[in-house]
Amino acid sequence: MTNPFDPARTRHVRTDVLEIAYHEAGPAHGDTVVLLHGFPYDIHSYDTVAPLLGRQGFRVVVPYLRGHGPTAFRSASQPRSGQQAALGADVVALLDALGVERAYLAGYDWGGRAANVAAALWPERVLGLVSVNSYLIQDISAAARPLAPELEAGFWYFHYFLTERGRAGLAADPQGVARVIWKRNSPEWPFTPEDLARTAQSFANPDYTDVVIHSYRHRLGFAPGAEPYEELEARLAELPGIPVPTITLDGTSDGNFPATDGSSSAHHFTGPRLHRQVPGAGHNLPQERPHAFAEAVRDVRALRRDHAPLGTG
Template sequence: MTPILHVRTDVLDIAYVEAGPATGPAVVLLHGYPYDIHSYVDVAPRLAALGYRVVVPYLRGHGPTRFLEDSTPRSGQQAALGADVLGLIDALELPEAVLAGYDWGGRAACVVAALRPERVTGLVSVNGYLIQDVTASARPISPELEAGFWYFYYFLTERGRAGLTANRREIAEVIWRRNSPAWDFDQATLDRVAAAFDNDDYVDVVLHSYRHRLGQAPGAPEYEALERELARMPTISVPSVTLAGLADGNFPAAEGLPDVGRFTGPRLHRRVPEAGHNLPQEAPDAFVQAVLDVTRLATGRDQVLDAS
């Protein structure tokens, strides 16, 4: 995942890696929390070899990505993440791209696919439709699932701020083990990713993300219009492939029916055996195939070679 390149938007200096031919169909691979670009360490080179122009950015608050101004709110809300993706593809002069991601990255991809479909060739989203219904944030879920989201509530407190500041790597490890109980990662893998948390904005962005989604913090004023659009829970009309890991400890792998009405364009849904929440790293074959298949849905023809 080198070399690290940089591009400026109106808000960020975004650090990213790029692979594949500059003239190939563009695909932007978006990581989640608490992870980084290494979720795509196996996916990115394979897609590049198949002819895609692959772009893998560090999200705001992660790795070498930096805010341009000290006065910019360190927002982690969904509209901010989506706006960053739009800013990235604008800065790279990509008229359109496949957007593929999971967790925070999948949410950002869903935001752009819903609100700016003319910029999205196709969508690959782990766990389906990820736009948050902030107005429903007070609605409880099952106690077993609530237990897995302990950090949502921890991050609402100043004790949580102190804990995340002091224990970034350790908190990530606890979340990883719950998210992906079948993933046998080693400490070197965790250390490599944890380096991305050594960012001055990391704590503020993460805390705001969870506080906003639970209705406990206001959004940044510059994203108010986008959040109003998202509050209507817009449908996604672009060709989509949704994935669900059968070994995801916090997000049970559904058949894709609960959010079927949120996708109005062509859609494939697959459940992936032995894959947890960090699906592109745990099941790279399935993720690569999803990108190929959404390309076929979008173009109606084989634009690149089969993953096999």
């Protein structure tokens, strides 16, 4: 299979915090869609989605998140934060650096959360949203509230990463940690050792462990946020609504996040929103069911057009 993300074609752009590595597909002047990957995954979740959307006329931008692949912090003094506000701010900073006024955002897991944050706090920059597992802004004030035991078991790594043993384990064998999570998250996905090894190259980033550990410790209330993101986190603590056109997706074979009908999160979406279940998909939905994910991106553009006020695009 042709690799749409040939390392030789990696592009770079600078923000105030990062040098973000990314790939592009499609025409330079099409509607921009930013595809955002999760943890422990990378841009290869979009191997099939990116070319599909490029052929549909989108300008497709697929960045490596902070701490992943060739994306690098510009200064040793920058906090290696993995908190949700940082991820969302990175998306808007990427748009600024690319000279993109507004874009569609689509993602899952960490990437879906980054897209949710951007859509909630900077809706004027977001044309539409595709989000796996619905509303992903974290309610950190409720972090101590227990889940059902079956769900807690799937989040073993949340608690593992609270310990120094967990930090050492992640640093020593990030691919092994990812393998266990992939199997639990997507029990019907027949990924190969080659699939995992290819993605695991992104875990060699020198900041990977620090960013991941901070992300999980912060969301569970065991680590403070970085000072530059305090105001944004305060706004996120209010669980702001998302006013942009949105399509949410649940995989019916997600091992950690059982599929829903979307009703429990409906109040968070104050603009037009459609919810879909994707048969057979696990947590890494764009890689497991790329056509369904690409269809959602195309359809959220149509949803925006259907609900646009007269005289606007």
